[in-house]
Amino acid sequence: MIDLPNFDANIFIENVCEFIKEKVQNANCNGVILGLSGGIDSAVVAYLAVKALGTSNVRGYILPSKTTSEQDLTDAKLVQKELGIGGGLICIEDFYNDFLKRCNVDDLPESNNNLASANVKPRLRMTILYYYAAIYHCLVIGTGNKTELNVGYFTKYGDGGVDLLPIGDLYKEEVVQVAKELGVPDSIIEKPPTAGLLPNQTDETELGMTYPVLDRLLYLYLDEHCNAEEISDKLDLNISEVNRILKLNEISEHKRKSAPIFKK
Numbered sequence: 001m002i003d004l005p006n007f008d009a010n011i012f013i014e015n016v017c018e019f020i021k022e023k024v025q026n027a028n029c030n031g032v033i034l035g036l037s038g039g040i041d042s043a044v045v046a047y048l049a050v051k052a053l054g055t056s057n058v059r060g061y062i063l064p065s066k067t068t069s070e071q072d073l074t075d076a077k078l079v080q081k082e083l084g085i086g087g088g089l090i091c092i093e094d095f096y097n098d099f100l101k102r103c104n105v106d107d108l109p110e111s112n113n114n115l116a117s118a119n120v121k122p123r124l125r126m127t128i129l130y131y132y133a134a135i136y137h138c139l140v141i142g143t144g145n146k147t148e149l150n151v152g153y154f155t156k157y158g159d160g161g162v163d164l165l166p167i168g169d170l171y172k173e174e175v176v177q178v179a180k181e182l183g184v185p186d187s188i189i190e191k192p193p194t195a196g197l198l199p200n201q202t203d204e205t206e207l208g209m210t211y212p213v214l215d216r217l218l219y220l221y222l223d224e225h226c227n228a229e230e231i232s233d234k235l236d237l238n239i240s241e242v243n244r245i246l247k248l249n250e251i252s253e254h255k256r257k258s259a260p261i262f263k264k
Contacts, residue, residue, distance in 0.1 A: 017052035031057030032141040038072030122158025139163040152252020
């Protein structure tokens with residue numbers, strides 16, 4: 001297994017805090033709003049936001065559903081308490097069930113129903129966050145990392161519906177390094193990552209690959225510009241697995257870019 005390049009978490013923290021302050025000032029906003037999932041990404045972003053802007057300028061909302069684990073709920077509350085930030089807890093289950101009840105009709109095709117239904121949850125959360133962002137005149141700060149963004153492992157206009165992405169250029173391994181430097185609780189750093197959209201879901205199971213391997217595959221492709229055969233050789237991976245990930249990167253491109261405008 002190859003190593004990722006040396007990464008100085010302390011220098012990153014210093015620079016990204018300036019980035020957060022600059023984006024908030026340029027938008028003439030009062031601070032930032034984010035969703036607290038109980039996962040490492042949202043915890044890191046919350047800690048960074050407080051370091052950059054101060055406790056009074058950060059609000060974190062816990063927005064659980066039926067598929068949110070007790071551990072994630074506990075960890076989200078822990079982040080809120082440790083940082084002393086404002087916000088609240090709103091269960092989205094009733095909103096979610098009412099949405100499906102009103103939208104589901106008898107002649108809907110079954111093939112994509114589970115995925116479509118699951119993606120409603122992050123889109124409801126995005127709506128709630130922007131509601132509070134407008135009230136408090138804040139930006140919505142996103143929690144996506146480079147690994148997940150580049151395989152499309154997020155919901156368009158859900159957790160992808162944000163105003164800035166402070167850790168969007170960090171591979172998952174680098175997020176862990178930053179978390180340790182910031183003092184994020186070990187319970188959050190060490191547990192298996194999950195999107196929490198389905199019962200007993202884990203990210204690595206759904207992605208079909210561990211984060212250490214996925215980080216390095218994407219690093220070789222995005223940063224070193226290696227082709228599939230070279231990646232397969234360097235990581236001792238089956239070429240079909242490499243191509244599967246590269247295909248995810250290709251077909252999710254629309255999720256990472258603004259809607260294309262046709263020029264007359």
